[in-house]
Amino acid sequence: MLAGFVSKVHAQPYPAQGISLVARWDDTTITPNSSWVHARYISCYGWADSASGHEYAIIGSQIGTHIIDLANPSVPVQADYVPGRSADCLWREYKTYGHYLYIVSDDGVPNSLQIADLSYLPDSVHVVYDSDALIWRAHTIFIDGDHLYAGSVSKLTGSYSMAVYSLANPALPQFLRSLDQDHPHISYVHDMFVKNDTVYASCGGQGLHMFNFTGGVFMAMDSFITSSTHYNHSSYLGDDGHTLFFTEEVPTGEPIIAMDVANPFNITMVSNFISAQGSTPHNPYVHNNLLYVAYYQEGLQVFDVSDPLNVTMVGFFDTFPFNTGGGYLSPDYQGAWGAYPFLPSGLVLVSDMQSGLFILNTDTITSVVTRPRNKPSLSLYPNPAAESVTVLLSNMGSKNLKLEILDMSGRLLISQSALPGVNKKVTLATGSLAGGIYLLRAVSDQGEVLGTVTFARQ
Numbered sequence: 001m002l003a004g005f006v007s008k009v010h011a012q013p014y015p016a017q018g019i020s021l022v023a024r025w026d027d028t029t030i031t032p033n034s035s036w037v038h039a040r041y042i043s044c045y046g047w048a049d050s051a052s053g054h055e056y057a058i059i060g061s062q063i064g065t066h067i068i069d070l071a072n073p074s075v076p077v078q079a080d081y082v083p084g085r086s087a088d089c090l091w092r093e094y095k096t097y098g099h100y101l102y103i104v105s106d107d108g109v110p111n112s113l114q115i116a117d118l119s120y121l122p123d124s125v126h127v128v129y130d131s132d133a134l135i136w137r138a139h140t141i142f143i144d145g146d147h148l149y150a151g152s153v154s155k156l157t158g159s160y161s162m163a164v165y166s167l168a169n170p171a172l173p174q175f176l177r178s179l180d181q182d183h184p185h186i187s188y189v190h191d192m193f194v195k196n197d198t199v200y201a202s203c204g205g206q207g208l209h210m211f212n213f214t215g216g217v218f219m220a221m222d223s224f225i226t227s228s229t230h231y232n233h234s235s236y237l238g239d240d241g242h243t244l245f246f247t248e249e250v251p252t253g254e255p256i257i258a259m260d261v262a263n264p265f266n267i268t269m270v271s272n273f274i275s276a277q278g279s280t281p282h283n284p285y286v287h288n289n290l291l292y293v294a295y296y297q298e299g300l301q302v303f304d305v306s307d308p309l310n311v312t313m314v315g316f317f318d319t320f321p322f323n324t325g326g327g328y329l330s331p332d333y334q335g336a337w338g339a340y341p342f343l344p345s346g347l348v349l350v351s352d353m354q355s356g357l358f359i360l361n362t363d364t365i366t367s368v369v370t371r372p373r374n375k376p377s378l379s380l381y382p383n384p385a386a387e388s389v390t391v392l393l394s395n396m397g398s399k400n401l402k403l404e405i406l407d408m409s410g411r412l413l414i415s416q417s418a419l420p421g422v423n424k425k426v427t428l429a430t431g432s433l434a435g436g437i438y439l440l441r442a443v444s445d446q447g448e449v450l451g452t453v454t455f456a457r458q
Contacts, residue, residue: 018315018364019300022347025057025068025076026356033062035090037353043283043338044351045094047101047118056121057340057349058101059357060092065103065114066357069122073347073359080125085110093140097148100170101125106139106152113138115171128171132156140234144194147213148173151189151201162189162201164213179211182218191234193244197454198264200244202232208246210264212408215384215437215456219408221264230254236284236291237261241377242449243270243308245291247281252332256281256293258308262449264439265410273311275301280332287341290314290365292348294336300350300358302365315365319352378442378451384458387431393418393442393451400445403428405438418442433457 014021032038042060049055057068057076064083068076084092084105091106096118103114113136115129132155139152146167153160160178167173179186179201186209191202199211199218207225211218225232226248235246242262248254255272275281279297286292289306299319304312320335340349346366350358377394391403403426405414413433418426428440434457441452 013321014299015318015321016316018362019302019317019348020361020364021317022073022359022361023076024356024358025059025066025078027061027066027078030061030063032354033088033090037090037333039090039337039353041337041351041353041356042090042092043094044340044349044357045096045101045338046340046343046349047096048344049099049118049121053344054122055343055345055347056118057357057359058094059349059351060089060094060103062089063087065092065094065101065116067118067121067125068357070343070345070347070359071122073345076357076359079122082114082116082125082127084114085112085130091139093138095141095143095148097143097146097167097170100128102141102143102148104135104138104141104150106137109136111137113173115173117171134165134173134175139189140191142192142194143167144197147176147194147197149192149194149199151192153178161186161203162192162199177213177216177218179218183211183220190232193235193237195237200235200237200246200261202234202246204231204233205229207232208235208244208259208267210261210267212264212437212454214454219437221408222261222267224259224267224269226257234283236286238286238291238305238308239289240308241451243305245284245286245305247284247293249280249282252280253278254280256284256291256303258305258311260308262452263410263441264452265406270308271311273303276313276316279335282336283338285339285341288366290341292339292341294339294350296320296333296335297331299336299352300339300348300360302362314368315362317350317358317360319350319355319358376442376450378440378453380440380453380455384456385430386458388427388429389440389455391418391426391428391440391442393426401450402443402445404441404443405430405433406441408437408439413438430457 045058055070069079089107099119101116112132117126138150162179165173209223210221231250233249244259258270291303295301302315348360401418
């Protein structure tokens with residue numbers, strides 16, 4: 001454990017609604033980095049041991065990665081620490097795959113991709129990979145299935161706007177393909193959300209772009225740009241499976257935008273909304289129809305997004321109430337960097353750039369928000385397909401349905417009626433299709449897209 005660390009519940013000096021402070025962790029020996037925002041801490045993540053249920057918080061600082069034991073959430077304790085190659089970092093990002101933790105930074109040399117084995121906790125963390133051969137810097141990472149996606153990658157020989165790696169061997173990733181190989185006009189991917197091989201890429205000044213990575217290549221779908229002066233920062237897909245929420249970090253004070261992405265070839269804006277004080281949103285996360293946003297100067301803001309046309313702020317916790325700007329080079333970009341609302345216990349983690357890790361209780365929010373259940377879903381097998389595919393329809397209700405197969409340009413190739421039902425199987429003949437990537441979607445008789453999935457034809 002590092003000297004100077006603080007772990008206690010403070011008398012609540014933080015403005016809040018519907019959220020209470022459980023504890024704050026802060027190592028007071030960590031000094032601000034030399035960057036323009038003077039950050040001591042960066043992003044955060046969470047991990048729960050699937051065997052024991054034991055929960056941990058992960059928070060990055062300018063000097064490395066801190067693993068915080070939450071066995072007693074009101075008294076968080078540093079279980080272990082992984083030093084970074086550089087001790088003056090502004091960026092560190094994290095994702096987990098099983099019991100492996102993946103660590104990247106977008107700072108200059110020296111830097112590396114680090115992989116830590118968490119299975120030895122609560123005793124210790126074992127670093128099993130630390131190399132700059134695949135990645136010596138990346139802005140962010142995302143894991144979908146056994147694929148690791150990395151944005152804005154630099155390596156020893158060259159760079160990629162975005163790259164994807166296989167985690168078939170989790171301790172030794174293997175490069176699969178870069179976005180540049182298929183779409184060299186995309187110069188930079190700042191962040192990405194990926195689900196079922198569909199990539200929602202936030203490309204800074206180039207806006208939001210959607211790609212599909214089924215079949216080993218990146219296939220372009222639709223894109224959206226607010227204006228050339230806006231910086232598309234990051235996004236997260238809602239629980240309904242077709243509403244994407246994204247933030248724009250530049251200019252300051254921009255609203256969060258909700259996009260309908262049910263038809264990936266024709267995405268449209270649904271709504272936009274701002275916080276109470278109109279600060280700058282940084283990173284969004286959706287869990288149980290609640291949108292959790294690390295909102296820089298306003299700390300954590302929580303919105304009910306069960307109806308994207310009528311988004312309501314239902315709670316907040318201001319981790320940065322002293323945002324007077326005094327002594328800070330850029331006060332608009334101080335405060336909450338990241339959040340993690342996915343721990344099984346329901347605790348929410350927030351990393352504040354100046355004040356460390358906040359462990360929060362949101363029970364008051366989650367107990368009053370009404371959330372719809374049993375949303376429609378669509379899946380298929382086998383994938384890749386041969387002469388036919390079996391389509392699994394769940395919770396489609398009493399609507400008359402059509403199943404449609406489209407090519408990647410959006411051209412309708414096959415349409416077949418399907419009887420409604422809570423759960424059912426439908427077989428589609430695919431023998432007439434040439435080898436390639438296709439989109440399958442379920443559409444109601446009123447044209448409502450209820451589910452989409454991509455698949456490959458052998």
